[in-house]
Each structure stands twice: as C-alpha cells, then as structure tokens.
Amino acid sequence: MTISRVLVANRGEIARRLIRGLSRLGYETVAVYSDADRNAPHVSLADFAVPLGGITPSESYLRTERILEACRETGAHAVHPGYGFLSENSEFAAAVEDAGRVFIGPRPESIRTMGDKTEALSIAREAGVPTIPSYTPPSTSVSAEEMEKQATALGLPLMIKAAAGGGGKGMRIARETAELSELIPAAIREAENAFGDGRIFLERYLNPARHVEVQVLGDGEGKGVAFGERDCSIQRRHQKLIEEAPAPGLSDATRAKLHAAAVGLVESTRYRGVGTVEFIFGPDESFFFLEMNTRLQVEHPVTECVFGIDLLQVQMEVAEGRGIPAAVQNLEPKGHSIEVRVYAEDATVGFLPTVGELLEVIWPDGPGVRVDSGVERGHEVTVHYDPMLAKIIVTAPDRERAIDSLRQALGETFVAGVRTTIGFCRAVIDHPAFREAKLSTGFIPDHFEDYREIVDRGAVTGTSGTGTTDAETSNTADSALAAVRALAPRLLSNRGSHGPGTEASLPLAWENLSGWRLA
C-alpha cells in the first residue's frame, strides 16, 4: 500500500529527526504537540500540526484516542511512534491498525510478546538464542543440597535473585560454593520479609559485563538482516549515556555468531520492521539474550553512520510492503561512530535533572558530525519530559579518531541555561580506560564514583582535569578562562563604549562583579 502522510506520535529530538527525515523521503508529515511544546522544533517542521492539549505525557503524548483523532482530522495514513511513549504499547499499535492506519513498527503481537520478559526469554530459547544460565527451583521445598548442586552446575559467581524482587532489591552475589549454604537461606528470608514471597532463583553472574545490541530488520515474512552491533555499556543506573558502533574488541567469529543469533530470532518469529536485540556479554566473549526492543532506538544514528543507511527509510519500505531493499542486504560497516547523549542533568550533584530556559544553544557541525537535537535557544526545559535534549554523533575512519573528533566536537558545544552531561561525557571519553576500549556496564561506577571530587580537582571547567597533561597548555587554558571572567562584565555591560560589533544582546550590566560566585 502507499503511505503518503505520516503522523509522528512523539516529541523532542526523535520527533524532529523523524519529521525531517520523512519530509526528505517525500512524505507529508503531521506533528502532534502538548501545550508545553507549542514552540518545539518538531512542530514547525511538519506540514500539519495538531495540538493534543495538556502538558504531562499522560495528558498528551500518551492519549491514544486523541492521537487517533488527530489521524482522522489530518487524514494521516500511518503513525510512527518513535521511541518511549506508546512505541511499545501493543494496544496502541492494535488501535492504530483497527482504525485502518499503518503502524510503522512490528505487529502488535510481537510488541506484546517481546514486552513480556518471560515470554521473550522462552521465544529466544526456542530460536536457539543463548540465554543467561539460570535455575528456578520448582518449589520452595527444594533441599539445600539440591540448590547447591544446581548452583554448582550453573557456575559461579552467581546471583541469587528474588522472583518477586526488582530494582536491585533481593539480589545477592555468591562467589564461592562455600557461601551458598548461608546465602541461599538468607536470600529466601530476605525475600519473604521484603516481598512477602520467599521464591528465589539463581542466575549466572556476569562481571565485568558489556551491553552489546544488534540492529535488525525483518520483512515480516521470515526474512531478516542485521546491521551490525552497538556497544552501549557506558550507562548510569541503566540509563545509556554513550554508545558506539561497531562494538570494539569482538572477534569476527563472535560477531558472526551474535548477528546470526539476532537474525535467527527475527526470522523464526517472522518479525516485521526494525528492532534491536540486546545481549549481555560476559567474560571470554560469551553472550546471552537480554531483551528485544521492538522499535527504533535512541542510539540508532551510530548504526546509520557506519552503514551509510537511513533506518527510517528501510522502516518505510517494509511498512509499505516492499520488503527489505536489496541495497541494504549485504552491507559492511565502515569506520567508527560514537554518540553522546546530552541530558539536562547536573553530573556534580547525582545527575539531578536541571530545569530552566536555554539561554544559548550551539552545536558542533562539519563533516563526520551529526547532531539530533530537539531544542533551540529559548527552549524551556521542564520536569515533565525525559531530560534528554540532544545527541551528538561523531563518525571517523577508526575509533581513535572518532574519540579525538568527539572531543573536539564537545569543545565546540555550548549549552547555557541548564547544566548538562556534556562535561561528564568529556571526562568519560578522556579516561584512558575508554580509549583502551575497556568497556563494561560498571565503567561509570568504577571510574566516576565521585564525579564532584574529580571536577574539583580538575579546576572549575567541569572536566576531569585529565584532558590536558601538559602544564603549559593547562596554564594557558586556565589563564584564558581567567581573562574571559575578568572581561565578562565589560562585555556584557550595556553602558560605556566598547569596541566595534559589541551591541550586546545580553540584557544586563555586570559591571560590578560584587557578590558573584562560580556555581
């Protein structure tokens, strides 16, 4: 079927990327927006825009009925859900289809089954995808000896987890067989006390672990392709911060096995559309299925950059029933791409979300630099939405040069008005362990336990201080900054004579620096 008008049921950077991308592919676009997003870039890029009313997501972007109404009012043939919001809501997908529109994504059933952790695991196993070795006792009256036997078969170290647990509660790590006789009963007691349910299960503990995921595409008829993999190990409390493609340090054999496992899952489930199969890597390049995300992911740009493809375009080809384009069927990645997520969070105070008006926004540009941003100068950052403002993606012929380019690009970036994670990300990529690709999900806790301390040691510029090892350079950088601080009041003053080109558009006289402090 032919789709000519697409409604994007999202906001922020992804809505902007999708609306702009769809326009460039020749589609007409419909934006939807909450009251808070009236001035958002994604709205002005669209051909049609429908206000949703309300501010919070539940008052706006999560309102299925309102979105379907917007489709009717604008004659949109298809809905692209983006990521987050309703993108993995199988009822929404079904409602879109029942309304006679195309849902740009998988079938509602796939969304539902992959969204259920237990079902997803069993589907993966059936497809021959390795899953984390685990043992669930068939009843609570399993003997201690039996538990220990199973534990030993699983292999140590292992995690003892409460079946009813979550959020890190009810988990213990056993490293030696001798500990089991004590830890297992303790875990059962704890689970009983905390959750009223003493059931536990054992799972192989992978440490250090890497998060590596495979970008897949299925035509819905049993054919699938993989577009390489991404490493997303640099995370903080399960929130990804820096991602890259390809995943460094994997042998060709492992890579092939990994892709085959992911494609096998797509083909055996006749999966339709783009998706990501997430794996957890343990030592010795062992890998296990974690989950499958049935949508386009935040970090899709790094894959697009190394493969030279537009994932939105292939999504539309499949959605319009034309199958997987021949041109993308046998691609090899070229070069290396790294993405940094810019969050409105203060890394020096536990990543507290920051709010306020963006006084200025300057993004880097040039060859090899891509910025997917949902904000502009004047944007009001609030607590209502996810704090991710933008993504900065840098691509280069190899990883070393990608890191250097990224560092340069971050130095050309200026976001004023709210604190962001840019400085923190700079500190991460400056760290020798990052350059050496010693990636693991423990990277941030291991190396940045106390970022505040690192910032203080590294002077006031919010870097780790490891960026410049040369004392001379360091002095020059610091003294130039001191010069700027000294001059700032004069430059911002709107009285007195200044040099040419100094019609300050800044509102305030800062001529006396009394009572100022670095914040």
Add this chain to the structure above:
Amino acid sequence: MNDTPKIELVDEQWQVTLPGQDEPYRVVSWQPPRLLLSRGHEVRTFFLAANADELWIGGPDGTEKVVRRSAHDTTEGGGVMPAGDLSSPMPGKVLEVLVAEGDPVEAGDRLLILEAMKMESPIRAPHAGVVARVHVSAGDSIGAGDPLIEVEATDVEPIDSE
C-alpha cells in the same frame, strides 16, 4: 596593584593583562555569544550567555556557570527587613576592608575587596544601612561561605531589583 587583572580599552577593544603576565588577552571579536580572544597571534573562542542572574562561559574544556549572588531575601508584604549577611563567594583573601562597624552605607557602596581566582572582587552593600559586624581584616584568608560582613538594612532598595 599588580596582583589584580588590568583591564583597559585600547583602540576601542577591550583587553586584560593578568597578574604575573606581560602579554594581554585582547578581544578580537565579540558577536554574542561568540568571543574571540587573542594573545600574540594565538586565538581562542569562548561563548558567553547571560540573563539577570547567571553568566555562562563556554570554552573548549567545558561550560561554567557564574551566578549573581543575591545577598538578601526578597521581602514579602509584611515588612520583613532583608538580611545583609554577606559571606564569601569562594576561597580567597581579603585585600582591604573599606568600612568599620557603625558606618552608614548606601546601596552599592564598596565594603571590602576580595582577591580570588586571580581577580579582585569588590563586595558591595546590597542595600542602604549600617555596618553591623565586620568579621574579617585585611590579609585574612577565607573559605567559601565564610561570613564577611553584616549590613543592617535601614530601607528596602536592594541593588539588584528587577
């Protein structure tokens, strides 16, 4: 004083010579938000953005925020007098104390001079009043948050009303 930055307007462009240095930093171009500084022929770009309360400086090594510290609480109807407790914005040294306890001051009067971050900062009275307490003397080393001076208000005209 040769341990404070020397700021001059030369040929219609601002320049600053930092203490201990001979060569000044000159403003080559200032088109907000972009500031181009040169020293010799070496140039560096910085970004500046500000509103009533904050100044943001972006450089190649990161972005910092400088806040205008409000030395008093806003009065709300009920006639509560604003507090005039001034504490040090950062670690540094007291260069000079310009007032004594009992002196009357007007809003904006310089009370003392601090030296911090290679710069001289005058601390000014946030409102008219009388100097109630002076906690420091010239030559004292101080830490961030250390109390400096207390000014008891005699009327409510704060220096940075909007």
